[in-house]
Amino acid sequence: MARExxxxxxAIYTVILVFGCVRLAQGxxxxxxxxxxxxxxxxxGFHLLALVxxxxxxxxxxxxxxxxxxxxxxxxxxxxxxxxxAHYIGWVLISVALLLIAGAF
Amino acid sequence: MAKSNKPIIWGPFAAGGTVTALLTPVLILLTxxxxxxxxxxxxxxxxxxxxxxxxxxxxxxxxxxxLSLWSAAHRLRITCYDFGLRQDTLVAALVYLAAAIGTVVVxxxxxxx
Amino acid sequence: MNGRAIELxxxxxxxxxxxxxxxxxxxxxxxxxxxxxxxxxxxxAHLDPTLSYRWSCHMAVCGSCGMMVNGDPKLSCKAFLxxxxxxxxxxxxxxxxxxxxLVTVVEDFMGKLARVKPYLIAKEPKAVEDGEYRQxxxxxxxxxxxxxxxxxxxxxxACPEYGLIPKFIGPGAIALAHRYNxxxxxxxxxxxxxxxxTDEGVWECTFVGxxxxxxxxxxxxxxxxxxxxxxxxxxxxxxxxxxxxxx
Numbered sequence: 001m002a003r004e005x006x007x008x009x010x011a012i013y014t015v016i017l018v019f020g021c022v023r024l025a026q027g028x029x030x031x032x033x034x035x036x037x038x039x040x041x042x043x044x045g046f047h048l049l050a051l052v053x054x055x056x057x058x059x060x061x062x063x064x065x066x067x068x069x070x071x072x073x074x075x076x077x078x079x080x081x082x083x084x085x086a087h088y089i090g091w092v093l094i095s096v097a098l099l100l101i102a103g104a105f
Numbered sequence: 106m107a108k109s110n111k112p113i114i115w116g117p118f119a120a121g122g123t124v125t126a127l128l129t130p131v132l133i134l135l136t137x138x139x140x141x142x143x144x145x146x147x148x149x150x151x152x153x154x155x156x157x158x159x160x161x162x163x164x165x166x167x168x169x170x171x172l173s174l175w176s177a178a179h180r181l182r183i184t185c186y187d188f189g190l191r192q193d194t195l196v197a198a199l200v201y202l203a204a205a206i207g208t209v210v211v212x213x214x215x216x217x218x
Numbered sequence: 219m220n221g222r223a224i225e226l227x228x229x230x231x232x233x234x235x236x237x238x239x240x241x242x243x244x245x246x247x248x249x250x251x252x253x254x255x256x257x258x259x260x261x262x263a264h265l266d267p268t269l270s271y272r273w274s275c276h277m278a279v280c281g282s283c284g285m286m287v288n289g290d291p292k293l294s295c296k297a298f299l300x301x302x303x304x305x306x307x308x309x310x311x312x313x314x315x316x317x318x319x320l321v322t323v324v325e326d327f328m329g330k331l332a333r334v335k336p337y338l339i340a341k342e343p344k345a346v347e348d349g350e351y352r353q354x355x356x357x358x359x360x361x362x363x364x365x366x367x368x369x370x371x372x373x374x375x376a377c378p379e380y381g382l383i384p385k386f387i388g389p390g391a392i393a394l395a396h397r398y399n400x401x402x403x404x405x406x407x408x409x410x411x412x413x414x415x416t417d418e419g420v421w422e423c424t425f426v427g428x429x430x431x432x433x434x435x436x437x438x439x440x441x442x443x444x445x446x447x448x449x450x451x452x453x454x455x456x457x458x459x460x461x462x463x464x465x
Contacts (some may be wrong), residue, residue, distance in 0.1 A: 001187070002139065004179055004180055004183065004184045004187065007176075007177045007181055007184060008148060008177075008184075010125050010129055010176075011174075011177035011178070011181060012182075013129065013132075013133060014125075014129075014170060014173040014207075015174075015207065016136070017132065017136075017170060018170060018174075018210055018211055018214075020136075020170050021166065021170065021210075021214040021215065022210060023216045024150075024153060024154060024157060024214065025213075025215070026111055028150050031150050031154075035139050035144060035148070038139050038140040039139070039140050039141070040140075043140050044137070044140045044141065047136065047137040048137070049131050049132055050132060051133045051134065054129040054130045054133055057122075057125065057126055058125075058126040058127070058129075058130055061123065061126040062126060064425070064427075064444075066446075067438070067441035067444050067445075068445060068448055069448075070441070070445065072359065072360060073357070074356050075354070075355050075356035075359055077359065087126075090109060090364070091126070091127050091130075094127050094128065094131070095127075095130065095131035098128070098131045098135070099131060099134070099135070102135055102145040102146070103145045103146030103147045103152075104134075104135060104138055104145040104147075106412060106413055106416045106418070106419075108411065108412065108415045108416055108450075108454075109415060109416050109417045109419070109421045109450075110407065110454070111417065112450060112453075112454035112455065113454070115421070115447060116451045116454075116455060119447075119448070119451070181345055184422050187378075187424075
């Protein structure tokens with residue numbers, strides 16, 4: 001059940017991103033106001049909560065992925081742990097790449 | 106028995122679930138940096154606007170946001186049902202309508218950039 | 219023997235005399251090696267010959283003795299007294315109508331099993347004189363896990379969707395359809411898809427996963443159903459976006 005409830009936080013966060021998109025299209029002032037509004041205490045609080053739930057979604061999703069994606073090569077079967085591990089590695093790589101591209105460091 | 110059209114909902118749900126699993130945490134981190142006052146260079150207006158002008162960037166943003174919206178909408182529908190809200194047709198209509206509106210809004214914004 | 223007694227609370231129901239099910243208690247001696255089935259057999263032999271329940275092999279291969287033990291779907295021949303508390307509640311398998319005592323009406327599952335055509339529909343039919351359908355160990359490995367199903371219906375008792383929506387074809391039947399779809403000798407997937415790629419087929423499943431948790435043979439029906447969902451989704455997009463590929 002907890003894994004399903006994560007969608008509420010991901011939904012709200014995605015709506016925030018949609019707002020960001022709209023503000024970006026509306027021009028410099030609108031977008032920079034959006035960035036400032038993100039700094040509100042309620043926004044920071046939401047971000048922290050959403051981060052926890054989003055990570056929980058990722059972990060539960062990747063742990064279940066091997067069930068949906070069995071891989072056989074001849075009479076060898078890829079161990080489910082390896083399939084999950086591949087997802088985790090991809091997750092870390094993509095996250096680091098995005099952080100670097102966005103200039104977060 | 107007729108084969109179901111559920112795949113048109115489930116396909117985006119599965120794809121969106123994977124996309125949100127891979128991207129949402131790092132995106133939250135990025136906007137969290139913004140919220141804490143440290144706007145990463147790539148999210149400054151000039152850089153982000155310039156990025157969003159490329160066709161590939163628009164496609165990327167559109168795909169990520171749309172799949173996230175539809176995936177969350179479908180899961181919300183199931184969650185409502187599991188919590189006892191059994192008017193499934195009404196809930197489905199509401200959540201998918203919300204996702205559709207979001208999709209159109211994203212599309213409109215991206216095309217305006 | 220340490221003289222400890224087990225308190226067996228059994229849900230009884232006699233359709234000829236009872237208006238509704240009721241509990242009955244029995245004191246059963248504790249034995250280190252006993253399973254709940256042994257306790258039931260003790261009751262029937264020494265305390266109450268009217269108690270009705272299904273069982274056969276007593277070794278978890280026939281699938282007959284499924285019932286609820288302290289709220290969990292279990293094979294009574296695989297539920298050891300030593301792993302259970304002193305008070306043991308035994309009820310008929312959940313989500314099935316009660317026929318009598320611990321015997322449930324299983325017609326719903328049997329009908330669904332038949333609908334998914336759980337038998338080989340040969341891809342290239344051969345006459346008997348032309349020899350066997352051959353298969354490599356690798357090809358066997360693809361589906362072997364799903365062939366372990368003993369039709370015990372514990373997964374149906376565990377599945378909350380089946381409990382809510384009785385027309386759901388259910389984990390066991392769909393996992394068995396998948397077993398044949400994965401069999402290299404089989405060519406009946408399209409036929410089975412007509413039954414399982416429907417709203418009351420695989421699309422009723424929300425991947426709760428309880429079915430796989432209770433399966434005594436480690437079939438992992440939840441995995442089978444997700445694989446069927448992916449295959450059905452690929453089918454759907456191919457049929458609708460590339461109609462020229464349809465036969």
